[in-house]
Amino acid sequence: SIILMSHLGRPQKKRAKDGSIDRERFSLAPLVDHLSELTGAKVFFARDCGGSASKKLVASLQSGQILLLENTRFEEGEEEDDEDFARELSKLGSVYINDAFGTAHRAHASTTAIASFFAPKDKMFGKLMEAELANAKKILHHAEKPLVAILGGAKVSDKIGLLSKLLQLADSVIIGGAMAFTFIKAQGGQVGNSLVEDDKLDLAREIMASAVKQNVSLYLPTDAIIADRFSADADVKISAIDQIPEGWMGLDIGPDSIQSFTDAVQSARTILWNGPMGVFEMAPFAKGTLAIAEAISEKTRDGAYSLVGGGDSVAAVNQSGVANDISFISTGGGAMLEFLEGKELPGVKAIRAVAK
Incomplete structure (x- = not known):
């Protein structure tokens, strides 16, 4: 029983x-x-x-x-x-x-x-646990090169540990979602009312400098879909990422960024994706995220290995109907992030520990 x-x-x-x-x-x-x-x-x-x-x-x-x-x-x-x-x-x-x-x-x-x-x-x-650990280890220790990592979501602070680790592992790192605006502002760009972590600007500069030092290609958006308010029926237009007017906010990556990011994915033999490119729950701001899902799916069918983790990325993969093409879809958001950062997970350590 x-x-x-x-x-x-x-x-x-x-x-x-x-x-x-x-x-x-x-x-x-x-x-x-x-x-x-x-x-x-x-x-x-x-x-x-x-x-x-x-x-x-x-x-x-x-x-x-x-x-x-x-x-x-x-x-x-x-x-x-x-x-x-x-x-x-x-x-x-x-x-x-x-x-x-x-x-x-x-x-x-x-x-x-x-x-x-x-x-x-x-x-x-x-x-499931065995499969999760085996697939995460594949990224950490046995990734076929080039390894392209795509990170999105709202906050740089959530992904600091992973970003630092990926600069040691990846050949290219793509940054989208609202977290990109902290990097754009750190470069001196105007981001209007877009979400920014002002206390992480120095950190963003450090990450960009570290990428150069470690010879990692760091991709940031060059354009954005901007809106005059956070709503699916807001007025919407395309703007250069560093010239967003006051009163407007970036809610998705723009067409040039989609092209640049999907081209980068085409060079990969191993792909890691964690975090959406925009507010994909609202139709006007879903294109970037769904385009990334499609590009990963296409490249995986072409023989690359892909790992997708984090609730929003997994939802996007399901929404775009390409879930069956992805090599492995992780059920762990925070757990996957921490494991990839190199941290020992309490639930994993407990099984490996000797009994009392």
Whole structure:
């Protein structure tokens, strides 16, 4: 029999004024029927995690049956990596399998502390976790050159560690999304009302200087689709990236940048993509992101290896209908970033550690 654990949302942070948790909103109970459909097995549901209800159900499980525990984050000890809570969870099974790569960068009771209660032979990674680690290692240690990395999203601060690492690994780094405006402003460009991290301008200059030093081609947008407000029905026009008027903001890369970026992708044998080129959730600002997805898909069909990670990039790949062409789509946003930065993930370390 199998006991499944997972979390949903952040119920502890969304407590009501009286301190209560919205158990209905964050419950895993609605998954029972779907799990049963997927597995063809009888699925039971425990209203707690490691408490009397789950222990009773575990004792009555027959071979081939599945028990799903309630949201682990209903328990305060979960996000605190609490040893006592982890010990109670560990008593529910004889083997521990961690297949949650998306939370491997967090030290939580159900992903980290729990592993210390199992002997090395009784704890292991699931198939997804193994695939995630193998594909990330491919980028880090076995990438066929040229390696082209494409980074987007809103903030340079979210990608500092990855950027520094990529300057050691990549042949070309493409920067799009709102984070590009911090680099453009650092070069003296006018970016209007575009999103900028003013406290990261010096860092942007350091990254640009480092790219030159390490002989990495750093691509920045040369034009942008700009809007007079943050809305799908805003007035829109194309502007040089460094001449955006006051009152206007860049919300996507422009046609020249699309051409330049997709040309760079064509030179790659290995491609890493994390983060959109614009606000692709709004149709007028989706072209850049979807063009990158298409270019990666085309190059992968041509024999290159591609890894896409981060919720927005994955959504864009799905939206453009090219998901099946990508070599590997990661389920981990923060976890993938931290692993590629070279950090040891708590959830990974816990499986490799010797039991208590």
